Amino acid sequence: MQFDVDWLLLALAPVFLACIGWEAWHLARTRPGATLYSWPDTLCNAALALMHQGADKLAWLVAIPVYAYVYRHWRLVSWQPGIGAWLALFVAQDLLYYVFHRASHRVRWLWAAHVVHHSSERLNFSTAFRQSLMYPVAGMWVFWIPLAVLGFPPMQIVGIVLVNLAFQFFVHTQTVGKLGWLEYMFNTPSMHRVHHARNAQYIDRNYAGVLAIWDRLFGSYVEEDAHEPPVYGIVKPLDTYNPLKASFHEWLAMARDCSRMPDWRSRLAALFAPPDWCARRDAAHAETGLAAIRTYVSENNTEGDIGSRKT
Known part of the structure; x- marks a missing residue:
């Protein structure tokens, strides 16, 4: 042995x-x-x-x-x-x-x-x-x-x-x-x-x-x-x-993602959550922002389509 x-x-x-x-x-x-x-x-x-x-x-x-x-x-x-x-x-x-x-x-x-x-x-x-x-x-x-x-x-x-x-x-x-x-x-x-x-x-x-x-x-x-x-x-x-x-590219990307997070919980997630967590978080925030824009425009747009407001 x-x-x-x-x-x-x-x-x-x-x-x-x-x-x-x-x-x-x-x-x-x-x-x-x-x-x-x-x-x-x-x-x-x-x-x-x-x-x-x-x-x-x-x-x-x-x-x-x-x-x-x-x-x-x-x-x-x-x-x-x-x-x-x-x-x-x-x-x-x-x-x-x-x-x-x-x-x-x-x-x-x-x-x-x-x-x-x-x-x-x-x-x-x-x-x-x-x-x-x-x-x-x-x-x-x-x-x-x-x-x-x-x-x-x-x-x-x-x-x-x-x-x-x-x-x-x-x-x-x-x-x-x-x-x-x-x-x-x-x-x-x-x-x-x-x-x-x-x-x-x-x-x-x-x-x-x-x-x-x-x-x-x-x-x-x-x-x-x-x-x-x-x-x-x-x-x-x-x-x-x-x-x-090849050795360090993901460590650098992880450090960048961690540094841009707004609080300690999300910083820890950037380090220890699944590798795609930051990408999914960014996509969710982008979708939330787009949904807010759609809601705002639809409430102020009788046509109901983003970008079609008449002046």
Whole structure:
């Protein structure tokens, strides 16, 4: 049940790169002109991955002592090493990942970090590298504290988080179709294509890490429809390959929205309500203002139409 984190990453790095190389070659041969890979997009993904790894290394310096403190003082269980303990850790972390991932789509503070992963209009293996250096600031590491309460040591927590994320690399592809009965058990490329799509019927669905059961259990599962191909990216396209802009554009937008709010309640909502809260608020205020204009004009306009008042 012990994980050597550094060796895990070292072993998987060439596997990931080989998959990217194979996929780019395969797509160029089988789907010429499809532009599912582009150098600017792939290089942006690589830069974001390096920035994310650097931020993660620093974050673990803070998170691991926190996990250790909770483990020493507040753990509820002391596990005996073995397959049972490993399975318990795997399932518990995967459930917590689902909670984190769903929250990252419904809480703007978390979305400000997670939006980086969704901002590419392509989906391929390199998209899995498209991560945010701001995850530690957003608080991703906080979601794993319950694992320490459940009696799992800090390095096991770090290890299982990395195993979960490593698995997810393989679902970022358009080269694999549906996988039959596996679709009912595991996160698959088909299931994850839905998650990355911005189509109305797909948006904010399929939050699975490894196991598909959580989406089915909590009502967030949607099947990929052959008649509705996924359209990738975010509702407001990023339109840049600059990794710094990709990392910080939503934080800046959130700060602007927060600063223009009239009271502390709406400022908190601008930070922690769903990501579209400010847009819906602005639309509602605009509609209220338009309704007031219509009421005023109709009361002073015998024709009853805005702008048709006779002089």
